[in-house]
Amino acid sequence: MEKNRATTEAKLLQAVGEIIARDGFEALGIRKIAEQANANKTLIYRYFNSMNGLIVAYLKANDFWTSPKSTNFNGKNAREHLKNFYRQEVSLLRANVALRKLRCWELTTENELIDEIRERREENGRQFMEEMVRYAATEKNNIQAIATLLDAGIVNLALCADKFQFYNGIDIQSNEGWEQILRGIDTLIDALVKSEDE
Template identity: 35%
Template sequence: MGNKEQTRQKILLAVGELLAKDGFKKFGVNTLARQAGVDKVLIYRYFGGLPGLLRSFGESADFWPTLDEIANGNLQEFRNKPLGEAVGELLVNFARALRKRPLTREIMAWEMLEPNELTTILAETREEWAQRLFATFSTRLTETDLDLTAITALLGAAINYLVIRSRNTQIFNLLEINSAAGWQRLEESLLQLCRNCFAEPAVS
């Protein structure tokens, strides 16, 4: 059992390395088997083929943050916070999680350039992740007339873009997006936006 799990992890690691380096056009079972140093039969045995492998990779914590990670290990605590505070902190933690995953940033950049059936699998996996996140706040959505889904889509897209752009761009809109100081400003602004956007109505 131990050897099987080690082999699975070797294959998943090879997926990230190949996609970050060459994108999706050269991605295939034979290339992947060579990169991982395993017989390609094992890719089918353990994952059922490339679609199953991509789903497993997309769900792995090495590629994409878990809900526990962006909730600092306590999703229940976030459910009890004021809505603006909870959404803001989750988005800030999401941005931090992406920034510390350089392979993920490279793969996300390739996805924009080479959309195909493989990129669709990764995108669907992330959408399922987002649905699970929203499900944890389903009882809170009645607290505001604002469209939480649309607003967080806009903010999430901005985070994704800036994270990807920071790979090879130093300045964006006069802000240093590849420095800790620049991201601190972005995080503080993101928190303030969410607090203001989802502010609870004043009690008269």
């Protein structure tokens, strides 16, 4: 029974992503999700309580910032961990069409689900910042502003890459272009994050 539930939940979550990627968030509906997953629509209510519950579960599994970000910082690995952290964010956004569509949807939509997503992201971002600031080579306000610019820049460039190829001469549709951006982020991190012996 539990195996069947897990399989059905996975199908429903996959269906959400497929519909978003193909048709956008506006196309999501209980019936459409159930049909895409080849499942009974009552199972959405049974397993997730509502369509919003299903979407939140999808986001927890796929959105970079809606799940808590444990940095596992220590003085020896803070720089490398942060570099990998931003590389993961770039990788996820570039690979996940549905996630990029979510970010676009958020800019044009106001509802309880969007508010909940934003609150989750904000809380997890604040927790991440509290960990990160312990290893900053500058004051909290500065590191907070820089981290905000990094995250916003990554998201914006990932969205722009769906529409056009070049941004400030960098090919944002290519792996090489993103590697150039990530090297720039690495340079910032090296300048702003202390290592254990500093």
